[in-house]
Amino acid sequence: MKNNSVAVVLLLLAAGVHSFGFDELTRYVDTHKEEYVQALREWVAVESDSSDITKRSELHRMMELVVEKLQHLGGKVEMVDIGMQELPDGSTVALPKVVTAEFGSNVSDVTVCVYGHVDVQPAQKEDGWSTDPYNLTDINGNLYGRGASDNKAPVLAWIHAVEAYQALKIDLPVNVKFIIEGMEETGSNGLAAMIEAQKDTFFSDVDYIIISDCGWLSSRPALTYGTRGNCYFLAEVEGPKQDLHSGVHGGTVIEPMTDLIGILDTMISPDGSILIPGIMDAVSAFSHDEWRFYQDIEFDMDSYRAKIGVDQLMYNNKTELLAHRWRYPTVSIHGIEGAFSAPGTKTVIPAKVTAKFSIRQVPDMDPAVVEKQVTDHLHSEFAKRKSPNKLKVRMVIGAKPWLADPKHPLYQAGKAAVKRAFNTEPDLIREGGTIPIARTFQDVTEKNIIMLPIGGFDDGLHSQNEKMSRYNYIEGTKLFIAYLHEVAQITKD
Template sequence: MDLPLLSSILLFISTAQAFQYSELAQYIDSHQEEYVETLRDWVAIESDSSNVLKRPDLHRMMDMTADKLRTMGGNVELVDIGEQELPDGQMLALPKVVTARFGNDANKHTVCVYGHVDVQPAKLEDGWKTDPYNLTDINGNLYGRGASDNKAPVLAWIHAVEAYQALNMELPVNVKFVIEGMEETGSNGLDAMILAQRDTFFSDVDYIIISDCGWLSRRPALTYGTRGNCYFFAEVEGPKQDLHSGVYGGTVIEPMTDLIGILDMLISSNGKILIPGIREAVAPLSDEEWRMYQDIEFDLENYKNKIGVNQLMYSNKVDLLAHMWRYPTVSIHGIEGAFSDPGTKTVIPAKVIAKFSIRQVPNMDPAMVKKQVTDYLHSVFAKRKSPNKLKVTMVIGAKPWLADTQHPLYEAGKAAVKRVFDMDPDLIREGGTIPIARTFQDVTGKSIIMMPIGGFDDGLHSQNEKMSRYNYIEGTKLFIAYLNEVAQINKTSI
């Protein structure tokens, strides 16, 4: 037997024998109040990446993250990723990306955990029952903006490493962290940073783990796919200034009327996308996928109750899940320039900008979707014979991501879920977009798994976002168990 193979076998045996899950789990249980208080400190920082006025808070959030990892003895760097240009032409510093390393044993696998600590906007008057930036514990649920997306999962990974350290147990794998502060607005600057460090920071990484998603039901899940996102602005411009509707109504062709007219041509009332070429590009649903969807735990009635509707677009589980995960959809998000404040205002807007998106799935290409949407809207607009001007711009073009569920990473995930929760996980896809997954895959060539700990009812991006104490603490145990399972993957299966 050759020495490298013998070394691998001995490492496998020693790791399997040395794992002391019960002691680690007990440590987590005994420190859960400390973990909740740390989350409270993190949630208190209004790290809203979409609001340039909150940029100092975002910088403070990145510093706090780096300090936490430094106190644990990690090899930490704050990586400068440059500036962003604001609409008025001003330049604003992007929040630095935090990288950290724990362990440097060439005989061990190296995993890289990705997360983000920026959040969506939140105000009490939006309909929150509690102050969104004051973590509030109600019946075991920890309410606060960013609690589930993504501060608690990031902290759970940090606590997992801390637990090994506190009990003087050797980490079963080397652990690296990449934590950013611009995920909610498109991860500005991160793609370039990953490309720049492909042959340095990422050179020895074997696997990448992302925990920026959630379960589908009360059953734990492993996520193997996400949709991409093409986000568009459609701008219609007419008069040189806003006009009084009493004085000018009926004499001008109004930009808002044109805009509503072309938006109505994007999607039918039954959800059919009307843009030529979109549906034809979608990868067909395979028999294997259909069977997987049949086995997933998902309750249509609970889903309807959670979102407060009495009717869904589809009436059976497989159709609904397929259209949530692996078929594209068009969503209209808002109209800039329209009057939206309380009260009345009799104005004809001179310029209005519609904001809508199309979620991407395999085998769609954002560049082709951009052309299809632009050509189609201009053709629809031309038929209106309007003197107004139309401008279509794609501001985000994120690709979908899909993993192989037969990869050893997923087998390790199943084993870790079984150990902690005593059940098998659902294998699910995510309807949302995590652009960085595709970037990691394309740039580094490394295998990726998404391992969520967020609940199905956490309210991501919504009012009253929360992370349950149960998911936070048991999720930390899951990460502890998963590091051990990954350590047992044979090197030849990478």
């Protein structure tokens, strides 16, 4: 374990512990950047969509490519079997194996573990892409392709960082381990059990865990120290035994859709306030230190508003807007299954409709408590309607939030690495989304974690025309090279 002393780190940095060949390493990166782009092109070409069972062979091939890349560096590489995935029809299919790798085994050195994933969200040209999503396309310095930013380029950048040290015969300043999975986009099936099983073996000598599955908030580099959790619900209202014609039966039955919309409307007010009793009780207070972080963050509200295409935002100042994006819970209604949504004018009264909604929760909220609060509230509001229809509410995802201490030496090292690579100070930010594996790592391994992103604020993750800029990819590789040096300055007992 570490003697986690910020003072020690700062003293080492002030003393000028800088001579590790950074200029030589960055020149190496610059002379190999076309090779790096080609590597990303080859990885993007693999349709590693973890949600599509018909592409499972592609996902297995993707993991083999990861193995080849890591074996080329001479590390100790393994493919860990994490079992089978049960499908809705009861059949099973093999989960993609998790790839682990180890470089260096000096017991006196810090050991970091880099986590990443190489599966992607679904993508088709017909979805509105300007280019073939599986053919990396370079336009004005942006590399367009599904998975380019989330998360294939960051994984490759870490591999390139290790390779640069090796190619120049510069000793890695730390021991480096990798854990790369292929099911992140569908919930990291099997990974938590694998981490639990290997906490006393693979993870036993790991000091810190690094995750680069996130992005910057603006053009300024960022260090991420928190993510929200996600409680995802299904609320089903069932009435007649079959769909009905609104002309024949409208006015004679209490319609499930009307009930459902009525109770959904009781969860959130027009100004964004959550109306579910008790939801806000466990939310941690907004500390003065955190408030100060928000003042220094580079964020242009007008640009953000224009980018997402709205005339008005929920809040009119930066701090309040970012706080509600990152560190306060929110309710979002995502869709209604069973409702008529196809083109045309079908006059149907659906017999059964199911709302899909989520609550992004924050420290110190507990998903089990949120589940009870939501369920009790919806049943209470439904009872007030005195409807003969039936309501069922269930929570299908209960991912916990994650929060780190931005004053930890990991973040001091991050600041020093950003300063070295980009000659600027980083923003300290939180993520509004959910990265469940961070909390799993924290709870199971009890290791400290940093999120060190290189993705751009406009990369379009999960959307059409996802991209990674050449600048972020290449300069991000240099950032990772610098971080390996800076984190080595944290002393060990």
